[in-house]
């Protein structure tokens with residue numbers, strides 16, 4: 601692979617199961633030029649439920665293979681849509697970074713599983729694909745997540761923002777990247793992001809989102825649920841640390857059912873737990889961030905943003921204020937990581953996943969022609 605800048609497409613199918621984000625960037629593996637071209641292709645409710653049924657699979661099943669092919673087809677569609685939107689030919693794209701869908705994540709047991717069929721994506725797009733981003737890190741003793749910190753740091757570098765600063769992603773799970781002096785990074789999953797709230801809304805309204813936090817804003821949080829929720833030993837664990845989507849699901853659902861809350865109070869309580877988990881993470885940071893910048897779908901939830909602002913006591917703003925695209929950061933990141941794979945640069949670090957040494961990762965899947 602030649603040195604210099606490479607156009608890359610990154611794609612993320614996140615824990616919220618809402619769909620595929622795809623974004624186009626250009627990078628040399630260190631510096632980034634964002635393109636402002638991104639697309640989102642939602643999953644159908646049927647495919648979403650078939651994907652959900654794969655959660656918890658420690659090993660592949662026949663049904664899972666079919667689901668993996670089907671979700672890969674959605675990614676093929678997303679690539680084509682993105683190329684058309686950006687008016688770029690497939691032959692101009694050096695690589696696709698394909699995260700796939702996490703269905704099981706237990707790094708302590710040495711297992712992290714992202715499903716998808718990279719060979720099919722490479723064949724149908726004619727573009728080489730890098731996938732399997734988390735495996736090397738977990739094999740080396742790391743958490744396998746979060747991987748986005750190195751990308752947060754690359755983007756933050758050119759902003760001139762005072763440090764320490766925190767970048768917070770609120771997706772299905774929430775995760776923070778703390779950026780300190782001398783490029784120091786500390787990162788970890790804070791706790792549940794939107795996943796519990798989404799599941800609650802789906803159960804009670806048939807729609808898996810509390811749009812703009814309107815339902816939570818109309819309710820009252822139950823403070824005792826938050827207190828009991830924070831007793832989970834995860835919050836005392838020293839980072840880096842990571843979570844699977846549903847790691848705290850049974851516990852939180854139990855607390856909310858026990859409290860016999862209606863839809864609005866339940867939404868407010870679950871949103872408050874998301875906020876509390878993030879605030880609890882501050883105790884683990886080497887120094888309090890001067891500002892927080894939020895990406896991921898949760899930044900659209902006004903209840904979350906208002907309460908984070910109140911409880912963190914420093915400005916909490918959307919990354920869109922930095923001219924980033926808060927819905928595309930994770931997708932862009934996997935384009936960046938794919939190029940870092942090609943350049944044999946590390947994806948993860950002791951401060952981001954607890955891996956003992958900076959760790960390269962990912963696996964390259966060639967197109968048929970090149971193989």
Ligand SMILES: Nc1ncnc2c1ncn2[C@@H]1O[C@H](COP(=O)(O)OP(=O)(O)OP(=O)(O)O)[C@@H](O)[C@H]1O
Nearest residue numbers: 614615616771772773794811812896897898900901
């Ligand atoms: N307008 C909105 N109001 C409230 N919540 C929203 C809105 N738009 C999106 N969300 C929430 O954002 C989530 C999707 O965010 P995102 O795409 O960042 O997550 P993800 O990438 O699937 O998850 P993860 O980052 O954990 O992998 C959904 O859970 C949805 O509930």
Ligand SMILES: CC(=O)N[C@H]1[C@@H]2OC[C@@H](O2)[C@@H](O)[C@@H]1O[C@H](C)C(=O)O
Nearest residue numbers: 615702705745746747748773775930
């Ligand atoms: C195992 C896994 O898929 N983890 C996701 C999840 O979604 C958010 C949070 O938990 C983060 O740790 C990670 O994704 C992002 C893209 C990451 O690796 O940085």
